[in-house]
Amino acid sequence: MATKTRKRCKVCGDRFYASRSTAIYCSDTCRKAADRAKEEDKDSALLKSLSNTGFFSYLTYQCKRAGTVEVVPTQLESLVELHSVYVYNNKANAYKSEKEYELSHIHPVKVTEGRIGSLHPSNIVVQPLKFNRSHGSKYLGGGHSINAYRLKSEYKIDDGDDRNTIIKKIFKRIGVTTLKQFKKIAKPATLALIKELAWFDRVCLLDKTIKLNEMSVVQLRELKASLTGTEPFNLSFSVYAHHEVLLHELKRLSVHRPELIPVVEWYATIASLYDDSVWWWNDAGDKSMFDMALALLQPILAGADTPPVATLQLACQNAATASVEALAAENEAKRLQAESENEAFWASVPDIDNWLDSYVDIDMPLKQRTQEQIDNCPF
Ligand SMILES: [Zn+2]
Known part of the structure; x- marks a missing residue:
């Protein structure tokens, strides 16, 4: 028979005779309490x-x-x-x-x-x-x-x-x-600010009093970079285009709202118009169709009723037609304006024959000129 060793229970602190040398708890109750405490530690780490x-x-x-x-x-x-x-x-x-x-x-x-x-x-x-x-x-x-x-x-x-x-x-x-x-x-990301502050906590002993808590992420990164002799890590990205975000969200929400599925298919073709023509579109029609689609779909994403695709398509085409007509009208107005300005200019110019008469050819020898021509000649 093995000798029982006297031990102190890690949970309740009571002394007990252990039947095995590896025992650390006096009873099942204390062992379970210890397991629970371990779990709770893990939980609080997860929470943190x-x-x-x-x-x-x-x-x-x-x-x-x-x-x-x-x-x-x-x-x-x-x-x-x-x-x-x-x-x-x-x-x-x-x-x-x-x-x-x-x-x-x-x-x-x-x-x-x-x-x-x-x-x-x-x-x-x-x-x-x-x-x-x-x-x-x-x-x-x-x-x-x-x-x-x-x-x-x-x-x-x-x-x-x-x-x-x-x-x-x-x-x-x-x-x-x-x-x-x-x-x-x-894998949710830790807040950048908390991450940067943790670095200063862990790594850095500052010999000056700097209120780190009052600094922005960018300022913290610059300070960290100057301390470590590196370049600050500040990536710069571009903001996504409205039509891109709209299409993404339409697609995602169509899983929850099946009535959006035909809208997604239709809008994908309109959005591709944008991608194809972004560098050259001057055609007001495409642009207006696109703007109209954005304006119609934003409230739908926000919960407004989803009309049939045909209705959306018609509204966008009408906007495109109206825009092309407006552009044509604008161009016609510009043309008329230019025409009338042109007429006004020529009307303001003195009669061309009189104007030529009063002038003298620069190459005409002086002795051939009349006294009046000599007096009036600027050359
Ligand atoms: Zn115990």
């Missing part, structure tokens, strides 16, 4: 790394607006899609602080018809900022929403809730299992 991402900052901000974390999708697939829309929006904006596009709700966040717009990817769309601001929080239809009068109190956001409290509620709502899978699949 996710809460440092731009995506979770977005979720937190949107939940605060909605007053509940119930707007966050709990299905892995939806969460991953929402993340990809979030990433696409950043790319479309070329990571610039002055935004061209923003993520807009189809069903507004503000309670409308008794419901709150959710963060389900079928309710979120990348739209030009200008369009969004002009259409405001008007509800055009469709989207995805939750009942505003059946909110669970455990998921409500109170006025005093800080960022961490809201993130904890989001975690509770989504659940650790889904969040782990989400992190693995989506």
Whole structure:
């Protein structure tokens, strides 16, 4: 029989006689408690790394607006899609602080018809900022929403809730299992600012007091580069074109809204017009057809009813025809204007024969000139 060794339990601190030399807990209860604590450590690490991402900052901000974390999708697939829309929006904006596009709700966040717009990817769309601001929080239809009068109190956001409290509620709502899978699949990026600050925390001992927390990402990168003797890492990208973003979002949302499928097919041909002609189009017709398509489709993306493709096509052709006619009228007006200016010019010129008479040929010898011609001659 093996000798029992006396040990101290790592959980409760009690002394116990271990039957195996590797034992570290006094009982099953303490072993289970230790396992739970390990899991909780992992969970809090997951929470910390996710809460440092731009995506979770977005979720937190949107939940605060909605007053509940119930707007966050709990299905892995939806969460991953929402993340990809979030990433696409950043790319479309070329990571610039002055935004061209923003993520807009189809069903507004503000309670409308008794419901709150959710963060389900079928309710979120990348739209030009200008369009969004002009259409405001008007509800055009469709989207995805939750009942505003059946909110669970455990998921409500109170006025005093800080960022961490809201993130904890989001975690509770989504659940650790889904969040782990989400992190693995989506690989959400840590906020650039947090990343840069972490570098200074880890690597750098500054001999001057510099308020790093008050610096922008660009400033931090420049400082880091000067300290390491490298070039600052600031990529510059171009902002995506409106027609490109529109086509992307139409395609994505057509999965949730099958009525958009024929529209996507039709618009793809219009959008290719743009790609083909961007360098040379002077034909007002193409341009107007294209502008009209953009103007018609933005509200449809925002939730307005989808008319038949034939209706859209007709509206665009009418715009093209009107534009060609307007251009022709404008050219005709210009031609008439030029003609009348031409006439006015010749009318203002003195009679050509009189004008020639009063002049003298420069080569005419002086002795052949009359006294009057001599007096008047400028040469
Ligand atoms: Zn114990």
